Amino acid sequence: METHLSSKTKQIIISPDHPFVIIGERINPTRRKSLMESLAKSDFSIALEDARKQIAAGAHVLDVNAGVPGADEPKLLEGLARALAQTVDAPLCFDSANPAALTAALAAYEGKALINSTTGEEKMLNAVLPLAAKYRAAVIGVVTDDSGVPATPDARLAVARKIVQRAADHGMPREDIVIDCLALTVSADSLAGRVTLNTMRLVQQELGVNLSLGASNVSFGLPDRVAINAAYLALGIARGMCAAITDPTVPELATTIRACDLLMGRDEYAMRWIKAFRARKK
């Protein structure tokens, strides 16, 4: 199954048969004070620099979050989307829980965007899916619902199935739903990583949809987070995950993803591996 995303000039395919898709997470003002302050002034310079750096480091898609407290999010997200589209050719992933902000950005965007995200909650499904259908965007579906975070892989599969079915009710093709099996932190629950990994296998087997992951929270509260996050990306890739929202400017993460592409048979003659190695040595 192939999930197609595009900017005006570039197409990206999320699929187990294609190189892993890195969705750069850095354009997000949460916990980034300088970005927050610049966005509050409608100054996009830091965001655009983040965009360039992430693409240089290997990002294929850019997550765009304009959640600045007190700001006009629809206006800000739309402005940011326009500025990014003029600066880089990577497709965008609009990261907002605000339907008005998503509407503004999607309406302005010349391409096929990804929406981050809906859950299985009724309110979210009813807000996000009509927008995705109208603007022909793809959607990340996170496996939580009105009861919270399901504890077991089977219960998470049920939420994923609900999201896929509800999307179908809106006329969305199944390939436009990318399921996020939800990585909670292992410092709070030793089994959190395992439940997510087992959910991935189950969702891929049962629904055949593509899998993405917000992969950075799993290590929250622990030392040497980068090593944990890198290992988690590899474990997820072996379970069928073919995209992640992560930070490609952390070299260990980008290198792990490239190594996994090589080892999963998605880098013929190791050409990308060798090219990236040479670039690192410069």
Next chain:
Amino acid sequence: METHLSSKTKQIIISPDHPFVIIGERINPTRRKSLMESLAKSDFSIALEDARKQIAAGAHVLDVNAGVPGADEPKLLEGLARALAQTVDAPLCFDSANPAALTAALAAYEGKALINSTTGEEKMLNAVLPLAAKYRAAVIGVVTDDSGVPATPDARLAVARKIVQRAADHGMPREDIVIDCLALTVSADSLAGRVTLNTMRLVQQELGVNLSLGASNVSFGLPDRVAINAAYLALGIARGMCAAITDPTVPELATTIRACDLLMGRDEYAMRWIKAFRARKK
């Protein structure tokens, strides 16, 4: 399924429900000139130092190879086994294709050893399995046979099945066979890693046996081998591999394995992760 190994004083369990088992690969004179020269003089000092260092770095079992050209391998392997058993408490893995050497080492060993390895070749099965049965050792079964290396996961599964069945004919319990799905180098064949990973899933599903891997060859001929090997360990662990013959004195490999244990739910309260992190910072 649990594969039990033991020295006189220590038991190690290979199982998906237990921490990953690192079989330290360094006591092997191939391509290590100083070790080769010392072993040729029946000087075990370098080997014993290798043993201590590997255990300090996290090895649970030690692979022992005494393949010194021109030397009396049975005498050397037995002597090395005795010296190691007096020095460290980790169970040993006897690494030889010489039945006389295996016999000498197994007869002298006070514990339950691992044999590295048999294949599906008739000559190997007939030589190794009777020894394993007689001395109640566990055996690594590598999925090649008299026709060579099977190209597909299904064909490799067939070899694994043959090894398991032939072991049963010798009265060996199934848990004493640990299958190595064979990692060939991805620089020679882009699909080599993927075939091995898909074989792992198939062998685990169909036979339920434990999986190990000689994990260092996959990166042969490529730059930044450590990053490839680390990613491959994680990919394999996600596919059910629960032991590997590798070099724990390479920090990235030991760290990746610990991160995977944490993420697979085999490190309660992240205690081993935090302990290892603190030890590294000293």
